[in-house]
Amino acid sequence: MKLKNIEETFFKALMIASTLAIAGVLLMIIGTIVYKGLPSLTWDMVTKLPGGGFYLGKEGGVLNAIVGSIYIVAGSLVLSLFMSIPVVMYINFYLPKKSWFASVVRFSFDILFGIPSIVYGAFGFALMVYLGVRASLMGGIITIAMLITPIMMRSLDEVARLQSRDLPDALLSLGATKLEMIRVITRQIMPGLMTAVLLAVGRGIGDAATVLFTAGFTDNIPQSLNQPVATLPLAIFFQLGSPVEEVQNRAYASAVILTVIILLLSFSARFFSSRYSKSKI
Amino acid sequence: MRTANFPLEITQELLFSKALHEGVINRQTQNYSLQTDKLNVFIDNQHILKDIDLRIPEKSITCIIGPSGCGKSTLLKTFNRMHDETPEVKVTGRVVVDGLNIYDSKTNVIDTRKKMGLLAQRPCPLPMSIYDNVAFGPKIHGLRKRKSLNQMVIQYLQYVGLWEEVKGRIRTPASRLSIGQQQRLCLARGLAVEPHFILGDEATSALDPISTKKIEELFLKLKEKYTVVLVTHTLRQARRIADYVVFMYMGKVIEAGTTEQFFNHPTKQLTKEYLSGSFS
Ligand SMILES: Nc1ncnc2c1ncn2[C@@H]1O[C@H](COP(=O)(O)OP(=O)(O)O)[C@@H](O)[C@H]1O
Ligand SMILES: [Mg+2]
Numbered sequence: 001m002k003l004k005n006i007e008e009t010f011f012k013a014l015m016i017a018s019t020l021a022i023a024g025v026l027l028m029i030i031g032t033i034v035y036k037g038l039p040s041l042t043w044d045m046v047t048k049l050p051g052g053g054f055y056l057g058k059e060g061g062v063l064n065a066i067v068g069s070i071y072i073v074a075g076s077l078v079l080s081l082f083m084s085i086p087v088v089m090y091i092n093f094y095l096p097k098k099s100w101f102a103s104v105v106r107f108s109f110d111i112l113f114g115i116p117s118i119v120y121g122a123f124g125f126a127l128m129v130y131l132g133v134r135a136s137l138m139g140g141i142i143t144i145a146m147l148i149t150p151i152m153m154r155s156l157d158e159v160a161r162l163q164s165r166d167l168p169d170a171l172l173s174l175g176a177t178k179l180e181m182i183r184v185i186t187r188q189i190m191p192g193l194m195t196a197v198l199l200a201v202g203r204g205i206g207d208a209a210t211v212l213f214t215a216g217f218t219d220n221i222p223q224s225l226n227q228p229v230a231t232l233p234l235a236i237f238f239q240l241g242s243p244v245e246e247v248q249n250r251a252y253a254s255a256v257i258l259t260v261i262i263l264l265l266s267f268s269a270r271f272f273s274s275r276y277s278k279s280k281i
Numbered sequence: 282m283r284t285a286n287f288p289l290e291i292t293q294e295l296l297f298s299k300a301l302h303e304g305v306i307n308r309q310t311q312n313y314s315l316q317t318d319k320l321n322v323f324i325d326n327q328h329i330l331k332d333i334d335l336r337i338p339e340k341s342i343t344c345i346i347g348p349s350g351c352g353k354s355t356l357l358k359t360f361n362r363m364h365d366e367t368p369e370v371k372v373t374g375r376v377v378v379d380g381l382n383i384y385d386s387k388t389n390v391i392d393t394r395k396k397m398g399l400l401a402q403r404p405c406p407l408p409m410s411i412y413d414n415v416a417f418g419p420k421i422h423g424l425r426k427r428k429s430l431n432q433m434v435i436q437y438l439q440y441v442g443l444w445e446e447v448k449g450r451i452r453t454p455a456s457r458l459s460i461g462q463q464q465r466l467c468l469a470r471g472l473a474v475e476p477h478f479i480l481g482d483e484a485t486s487a488l489d490p491i492s493t494k495k496i497e498e499l500f501l502k503l504k505e506k507y508t509v510v511l512v513t514h515t516l517r518q519a520r521r522i523a524d525y526v527v528f529m530y531m532g533k534v535i536e537a538g539t540t541e542q543f544f545n546h547p548t549k550q551l552t553k554e555y556l557s558g559s560f561s
Contacts, residue, residue: 096368166405170467173361173399174418174474175391184417188408 033259037252045253050219055238057246062254065235067221068137069258072231073205075141076148080200083145084152085193089182092160093168106157112150118209120147125213138225140215147210148200155199159192160185191272198269202262208233232258314339315360315478315508320374322355322364322532329355331532333374337525342500342509344519344540347529348561353512356529357482360510361397362390379477395422398471398507400484404463406455407470411438411447414455414466418474437469441499461492468499479503481511485518497522516556520544528552 048061091102124143133139167188171181186193208231216228217238232254239251315337322330330352337343345353355364362383364370375382383393407414415434424430434451438444443465447458455466464484471479481500485493500522503509513519519526519540526543528536528551536543536552547553554560 098369166401166403167407168366169363170399170401170405170407172366173363173394173397173401174421174471175395176421177391180421184407184409 030259033252033255036249037254037256040246040249040253041256042253045250046257049221054219055242055244055247057244062230062232062235062250062257064219064221064230065232065254066257068215068218068229069205069232069261071137071222071229072140072144072211072215073201075137076143076145076204077197077201079141079145080149080152081197083149084156084196085186088153088156088160089185092157092163093182093185094178109150109153109157113154116209117147117207118212121210121213124210128214134226135214135216135228136226137215137222137229140211140229140231141225143210143214144204144207147207148204151203152196152200155196156189156193159189159196163189194272195269198265198272202265202269205265206233206258206262208237232261314377314379315510316377317359318375318377320356320359320372320376322352322359323371323373324355324367325369329532330359333534335527335534335537337508337510339508340504340506341524342504342511342522343525343527344511344513344523345527345529346513346516346519346555347535348555351529352532353529354482357480357510357512360478360480361394361399363399365390395474396477398468398474398476398479400464400468400471400479400481402483403487404460404467406458406463406466409455410452411455411458411466412451414470415473418470422474433473437473438466440472441465441469442495443469459492461488461495464488464492464496465499468496477507479507479509481509483512483514486514528555530555 042061044059045061046066047063048059049064050062051058051060054060087105091099091105095102120143124139124146128134128139163185167185168181171184176184211231211234215231215234217230217234218228219230220227222229236251236254236258239247239254242248242251317333317335320330320333320335321328333356345356347353355370358364359372359376360378360383364372372384374384376384378393378396381388383390407417409417412434415437416430419430419433424433435444438447438451443462446462455463458466464487468479479500485496488496497518500509500511504524511523513523523540526538526540527534528543528549530551536547536549543552544556547556
């Protein structure tokens, strides 16, 4: 009895301590970048392109990187959705429940999911060298799409697998074709799809290693898919590498911008997923 | 396995002769007729349904009863070819609907399913409004005119007695209805496809007594226009609403007949034991 109480107290303390540690780390990260970045976070930072000598402390902003990141993520999102929705629908609603092919596909998601982003970057780079394409918006979009597609597929697959057989059966028994069935199911899993999208975007927008060799970097906003494009993670990387303190501080300001974007995405993801679970009940 | 309860010699009797119930269940006509012929179902090489020869009388309620796992749902699914969706299920023999064998390679599965309205165990409204739930079937089968769709939605919601309850909110999500209302909505949705048959698989088992009563009353109304085949989980329900009863045991039809005859003068030993509640 007594031992049980000690055990109980110990594990409760452990749980509280771990929870506090996690929350503390998050607060420290946010605290550090806000403390260091906020003084440099001027309106110019988000509305201006880097002027000449920006990296030496002269004036300008990181609008090129903000817009570039949004371009890349939006493009790769579209590409990734076009790949993941059909795959997930196929393995969940076309193939039988106990399909070995579906297991193989799921297993490959898991492997792709675990591959570090620098490997995607290197692979994308090799592919571009082979095709004779230089670092560009297109290269960045394709590589980021490779990075986020497994994330998207896994979270979509999770949602699709939770679907009971009731809805497909109801639709088929009304005489719906498989395609009509898929259309309704997609509507049903829309909130889950939103969550998957936001998770994938959150990951894609913050990744530096994938775009390092494939998207290049520029002070301008690209006008076509073949032009190089700046991204926020790389903007942070380059500014942080500067010996000028003012520029280093701007790196933190850029980090604040990136974090705010990601936090906004996470909050909306949470909002959608909670709405999803409510509508399930 | 329940086999232990029954000595082997009964299996002789289990071979249900078609001639026996042909006299009772034989009001076959051109439309709305449903009959099976040497129907066998195998799942993963297990013999689940064995030589089912049935004639379902048109425009009446036939209840399929039997202990859980005896193959009632499996039989019902052969009627609208839902087994097509599970490759481990093999169906042999014939199911003749309105004079056509639905397992014939020439028969279109969608046409077959349009003829069969299915009411599942748990109501499953589509993730859309009440209106769109009812309009879904007609829409996918090609009805586009808004006016006809409106008319149809109102007509079938009225038919299932839901119109008065929901008329102010037919554009709201169907998932907000109570379970009982959802089940009636699912019935209206199925009827809007204009089937000839209504299949129900324990369609009231998830419902409260009042909703159950409403659905049962609807079945009684439906049989004037449709041929209704219900898997029932309670003998009492069969007694209340069935015109004909089919008793299944371990994948075979043991006895079939009119409700009166089945409950009052069962001919098979197994039926008597089942009715007396010695197994369920
Ligand atoms: N998809 C399936 N895979 C394997 N066995 C199944 C499947 N569906 C049904 N069965 C088996 O078929 C038999 C009949 O099941 P079912 O028709 O659901 O019975 P009932 O509806 O009378 O309770 C059971 O033994 C069940 O285990
Ligand atoms: Mg069943």
